[in-house]
Amino acid sequence: MGFLIVNVVTNGTFPIDLPEADLILLSLDGDKQRHNEVRGDTYDTIMKNISNATADNICFYMAINQINKDCVRDVCLTARNIKNVRAVSFNFHTPYPDTKELALSKEEKAKCCDTIIEMMKEGAPIFNLKSAFPYLIHNQFPTPCYQCVVIENGKLSTCGRCIDIPGLCDQCGYFFVAEYTLLFKGYPKVVFEMLRTYLKYI
Numbered sequence: 001m002g003f004l005i006v007n008v009v010t011n012g013t014f015p016i017d018l019p020e021a022d023l024i025l026l027s028l029d030g031d032k033q034r035h036n037e038v039r040g041d042t043y044d045t046i047m048k049n050i051s052n053a054t055a056d057n058i059c060f061y062m063a064i065n066q067i068n069k070d071c072v073r074d075v076c077l078t079a080r081n082i083k084n085v086r087a088v089s090f091n092f093h094t095p096y097p098d099t100k101e102l103a104l105s106k107e108e109k110a111k112c113c114d115t116i117i118e119m120m121k122e123g124a125p126i127f128n129l130k131s132a133f134p135y136l137i138h139n140q141f142p143t144p145c146y147q148c149v150v151i152e153n154g155k156l157s158t159c160g161r162c163i164d165i166p167g168l169c170d171q172c173g174y175f176f177v178a179e180y181t182l183l184f185k186g187y188p189k190v191v192f193e194m195l196r197t198y199l200k201y202i
C-alpha cells in the first residue's frame with residue numbers, strides 16, 4: 001500500500017480477511033461478560049471470526065476501564081491461548097465528556113500496570129512498553145503526538161479526533177501516545193524497548 005507498516009483497527013464483528021495488513025488491532029474489552037457489557041453481545045461472533053481469520057496477525061486492543069479493570073489477566077491469557085492472535089495491546093480509558101465515570105484513578109492504573117508486568121514475566125504476548133508505564137500512570141507524557149495524524153470525512157486532526165476537547169490531552173489514556181511521544185523525545189529505554197517489541201510482534 002506504499003506504507004512501511006499497515007495496521008488495521010476493527011471491532012471484529014465482520015469476517016477477518018485483510019491480506020494487506022501487517023497487524024490487525026481487534027477491540028476486545030474483557031472476558032465474555034465484561035466485553036459484552038461494554039460493546040454489546042459480540043464476544044461469540046468475534047471469537048468465531050478470529051478462528052476463521054485468514055491470517056495469524058491479530059492483536060487484541062483493550063481499553064481498560066471501571067467495568068473491565070479486573071480482566072487484564074484474562075485477556076492476556078486469551079491472547080496467549082488463541083490461534084491467530086499474536087499479542088494484546090492496552091489503553092486506559094480516556095475520560096471523554098460522556099464517559100468520565102469509566103476512567104481509572106492513578107492507583108487503579110498502577111495496579112493494572114503491575115498485572116501487565118506480571119503477565120509479561122509469565123510470557124504473555126504484550127505489545128506495550130513497560131518503560132512507558134510510569135508516565136502513563138501519572139499522565140506525565142508529552143501530548144498530543146504531533147507525528148500522528150487522523151483523517152475523517154476530509155477533516156485532518158493532529159494525534160486524534162479528540163484533540164478539540166478542552167483539557168482531555170492532560171488525561172489521555174492512549175498507550176501509543178505515551179510510547180510515541182517518549183520515543184520522539186529520545187527516551188533511551190523507550191527507544192530500545194520499542195525496537196525489541198516491534199521486531200517481535202510485527
Ligand code: SF4
Binds near residue numbers: 173
Ligand atoms: S493526546 Fe491525542 S489521543 Fe490523547 S486525548 Fe489528546 S488528541 Fe486524543
